[in-house]
Amino acid sequence: MDQDPDAIAEAGKRLAGYPVTMVHANFVTLKNVLESHGTKADGILMDLGVSSHELDEGSRGFSYHKDAPLDMRMSQEGETAADLVNRLSEAELASVIFRYGEEKYARSIAANIVKARAVKPIETTLELADLITESVPAKARRDKHPARKTFQALRILTNRELDVLESAMCDAFEMLKPGGRLVILTFHSLEDRMVKQQFAKWCTGCTCPPEFPVCICGHKPEGMLPHKKPIVADAEELAINPRSRSAKLRCIEKL
Numbered sequence: 001m002d003q004d005p006d007a008i009a010e011a012g013k014r015l016a017g018y019p020v021t022m023v024h025a026n027f028v029t030l031k032n033v034l035e036s037h038g039t040k041a042d043g044i045l046m047d048l049g050v051s052s053h054e055l056d057e058g059s060r061g062f063s064y065h066k067d068a069p070l071d072m073r074m075s076q077e078g079e080t081a082a083d084l085v086n087r088l089s090e091a092e093l094a095s096v097i098f099r100y101g102e103e104k105y106a107r108s109i110a111a112n113i114v115k116a117r118a119v120k121p122i123e124t125t126l127e128l129a130d131l132i133t134e135s136v137p138a139k140a141r142r143d144k145h146p147a148r149k150t151f152q153a154l155r156i157l158t159n160r161e162l163d164v165l166e167s168a169m170c171d172a173f174e175m176l177k178p179g180g181r182l183v184i185l186t187f188h189s190l191e192d193r194m195v196k197q198q199f200a201k202w203c204t205g206c207t208c209p210p211e212f213p214v215c216i217c218g219h220k221p222e223g224m225l226p227h228k229k230p231i232v233a234d235a236e237e238l239a240i241n242p243r244s245r246s247a248k249l250r251c252i253e254k255l
């Protein structure tokens with residue numbers, strides 16, 4: 001499954017001749033997709049985030065290095081990042097940039113966005129990237145690109161990534177056969193934290209307040225973790241694929 005028509009087209013070419021079924025859809029529809037095939041799953045791998053194709057194809061508007069319309073939609077449908085940047089209130093922008101980007105200069109960036117768009121709507125990646133650079137103090141321009149966190153925040157918002165993950169991961173776990181495994185590959189800490197916490201919940205079962213001396217809820221664990229720690233890329237993989245640097249893989253087995 002992939003929500004990006006480009007990915008489905010490319011995979012169709014690469015996998016021609018293999019016994020695979022490709023579905024152009026968002027992971028939130030996974031339950032319907034499996035039900036329509038009349039099956040539960042032995043294993044589900046969710047490879048989240050954006051693809052190298054989406055990042056490198058400048059025209060998709062994910063990159064602050066390449067000038068393009070500020071799009072960022074994996075599905076190529078619905079509101080673009082530019083639509084959101086020009087529509088949301090200053091408070092909403094500041095909150096999104098702070099929460100999804102963990103950007104400490106969120107307020108000043110949001111204020112400058114609102115000032116700039118009053119003159120003319122923000123349309124391109126570089127327009128926004130320059131505006132962000134001007135909104136942060138010089139010391140914040142030294143190491144990583146100052147637009148990195150805000151671009152991450154807008155990408156998460158445009159694709160509703162965290163809402164989708166919450167719902168898709170629950171449906172995926174429900175649709176596993178006993179003994180089946182759900183494996184999720186995330187690319188930033190907000191996603192990884194959600195996966196880690198949800199997996200821990202499934203493994204605990206009991207929902208009684210911690211101060212209860214004994215369990216009265218009767219909830220039993222539904223899963224177990226074959227690996228206690230997330231699996232990350234080793235030096236060899238990092239050398240051939242530097243983008244694996246931020247990847248964390250977690251796995252849960254359904255009891």
Ligand SMILES: C[S@@+](CC[C@H](N)C(=O)[O-])C[C@H]1O[C@@H](n2cnc3c(N)ncnc32)[C@H](O)[C@@H]1O
Pocket residue numbers: 001002003004007025026027028047048049050051052074075164
């Ligand atoms: C990191 S890439 C991996 C692509 C593919 N698995 C590969 O290895 O080439 C993530 C892909 O997942 C897709 N994607 C991300 N979130 C999705 C979602 N909620 N529903 C469907 N596809 C999604 C993106 O469009 C992107 O093509």
Ligand SMILES: [Zn+2]
Pocket residue numbers: 205206207208214215216217218219
């Ligand atoms: Zn309990």
